[in-house]
Amino acid sequence: MTSHFGPSMRNAISAGLSDRAFSASSATPGVQGSRSLPDSQTPQSGRTTPPVDIWRDCYALTFPERPNSDRSRQFLAVIEAIRRLAKMDPNHDWHVDEKTASTSEKLIATLNFNYSGAAPKIFPHEGDTLVLTWESPRIKRLLSISGDEFELIDIDKLSRVKCDHLLQIDTPEKFNDWLSKLGGAPSSRSDLEGNAP
Amino acid sequence: MRERINRGVQKTQMAFRGQIIQFAWFLHSIDDVHAPSMFNQFWGADPDLAQTNRAPGPANPFLSIAGTSHNGVLRQIQVQPGRVDLVVNAELSDDPEKAFANLFNYEAELYDISTRLKVADNPLKREATRLSTVVTMLEPVGSYTAAAKRFFDFSGFKTKAPNLSDLGLQLNSRKTVDGVDINRVVGLSVFGVQVFSLSMSPGVAQTSMSPSVLFAARRMFDFNTVPDGRTLKIKDQLPIFDALVSEILRVSASGTLKSLES
Numbered sequence: 001m002t003s004h005f006g007p008s009m010r011n012a013i014s015a016g017l018s019d020r021a022f023s024a025s026s027a028t029p030g031v032q033g034s035r036s037l038p039d040s041q042t043p044q045s046g047r048t049t050p051p052v053d054i055w056r057d058c059y060a061l062t063f064p065e066r067p068n069s070d071r072s073r074q075f076l077a078v079i080e081a082i083r084r085l086a087k088m089d090p091n092h093d094w095h096v097d098e099k100t101a102s103t104s105e106k107l108i109a110t111l112n113f114n115y116s117g118a119a120p121k122i123f124p125h126e127g128d129t130l131v132l133t134w135e136s137p138r139i140k141r142l143l144s145i146s147g148d149e150f151e152l153i154d155i156d157k158l159s160r161v162k163c164d165h166l167l168q169i170d171t172p173e174k175f176n177d178w179l180s181k182l183g184g185a186p187s188s189r190s191d192l193e194g195n196a197p
Numbered sequence: 198m199r200e201r202i203n204r205g206v207q208k209t210q211m212a213f214r215g216q217i218i219q220f221a222w223f224l225h226s227i228d229d230v231h232a233p234s235m236f237n238q239f240w241g242a243d244p245d246l247a248q249t250n251r252a253p254g255p256a257n258p259f260l261s262i263a264g265t266s267h268n269g270v271l272r273q274i275q276v277q278p279g280r281v282d283l284v285v286n287a288e289l290s291d292d293p294e295k296a297f298a299n300l301f302n303y304e305a306e307l308y309d310i311s312t313r314l315k316v317a318d319n320p321l322k323r324e325a326t327r328l329s330t331v332v333t334m335l336e337p338v339g340s341y342t343a344a345a346k347r348f349f350d351f352s353g354f355k356t357k358a359p360n361l362s363d364l365g366l367q368l369n370s371r372k373t374v375d376g377v378d379i380n381r382v383v384g385l386s387v388f389g390v391q392v393f394s395l396s397m398s399p400g401v402a403q404t405s406m407s408p409s410v411l412f413a414a415r416r417m418f419d420f421n422t423v424p425d426g427r428t429l430k431i432k433d434q435l436p437i438f439d440a441l442v443s444e445i446l447r448v449s450a451s452g453t454l455k456s457l458e459s
Contacts, residue, residue, distance in 0.1 A: 189419050
């Protein structure tokens with residue numbers, strides 16, 4: 001996949017602007033709908049050049065084109081990081097193979113849009129394993145992903161006791177229960193603005 | 198479905214107009230889903246704007262996005278990890294004093310989208326983990342007080358407290374439709390807009406602001422299937438979308454939150 005547009009267009013899109021907004025911002029003075037300046041601000045050349053309201057169209061009524069919650073941004077930062085790890089030199093210690101990256105991304109995207117919990121943190125592991133971590137005041141949860149295999153461990157921070165979970169996801173109910181363990185309660189909202197609790 | 202939508206059209210209070218409509222498919226895998234081709238398949242024309250992105254991140258979450266703006270309404274297909282969205286979005290009007298001029302007839306748009314989904318035989322032919330339809334509608338009014346009245350009328354909430362502001366209500370009522378659990382999230386609020394413009398001419402930059410705040414009563418209906426670990430088969434998806442649309446039209450047309458009791 002390649003980007004068809006330069007940074008300006010990408011920024012315009014990511015800022016939630018319409019394509020008309022971008023057209024207006026790149027237009028030259030004199031476009032239709034421009035306003036006149038007060039006399040005191042007439043350009044010194046003597047030629048009256050109507051100004052351009054370059055941001056006039058930039059205000060979409062809302063901004064459904066990008067996540068605007070800190071929570072969504074954190075999930076997307078994790079996905080972006082995983083993609084970059086997958087692109088690293090295969091000999092690099094932090095390299096993650098494509099299968100592991102793909103599995104991780106799908107899981108994180110599912111948790112982002114369907115559950116209400118916090119985003120995990122990541123650290124690469126030897127042997128192309130990726131580890132996702134969630135922390136509460138008492139428990140640290142680690143999910144190791146290698147290819148399409150998972151291993152879940154809880155560590156009590158005080159006692160250092162470890163608990164290995166057997167992941168059985170042979171029914172939808174068990175799968176949902178497992179996702180809920182990682183992602184918290186199922187979210188009720190689904191719109192792009194409100195996917196954060 | 199068509200009859201149910203038509204009944205909704207007849208009953209719905211036409212003062213409210215559409216701001217955003219969104220149909221979303223939540224997927225485990227969005228491999229090989231390309232927004233421009235889906236846009237063409239769904240709306241029958243190439244998009245005016247198309248972008249693909251190798252590494253989506255917080256600044257630009259999309260793997261691909263395609264859209265066309267026509268008569269102040271932007272139609273888009275958005276693809277990002279975990280979901281594909283079909284979006285219809287009213288743009289702010291060119292005239293700051295008529296900011297809401299591009300609001301659209303949401304019932305006609307819902308009918309159009311539902312019809313196109315059938316004609317295209319569901320353009321996204323893959324199992325989904327969740328489906329969603331969201332309709333946000335506005336009724337432009339002359340004052341905050343008038344918008345507040347719409348809020349009170351729909352919510353049933355009453356108060357004689359003076360100088361009210363910051364009105365907002367959101368609730369969810371689950372319902373089982375044809376064996377599928379759905380969330381019915383309804384949000385009510387008062388929406389205000391004031392337009393700022395940055396004018397540029399050689400050597401001069403000037404900001405201006407529309408003299409008044411424009412108000413609207415806002416209703417948001419986010420009806421979606423409950424994520425329960427099951428996958429929704431392709432053949433079941435259009436009936437589920439039909440059910441979501443019908444339920445949104447029924448609740449919005451009722452003019453009261455009491456409609457969530459059934």
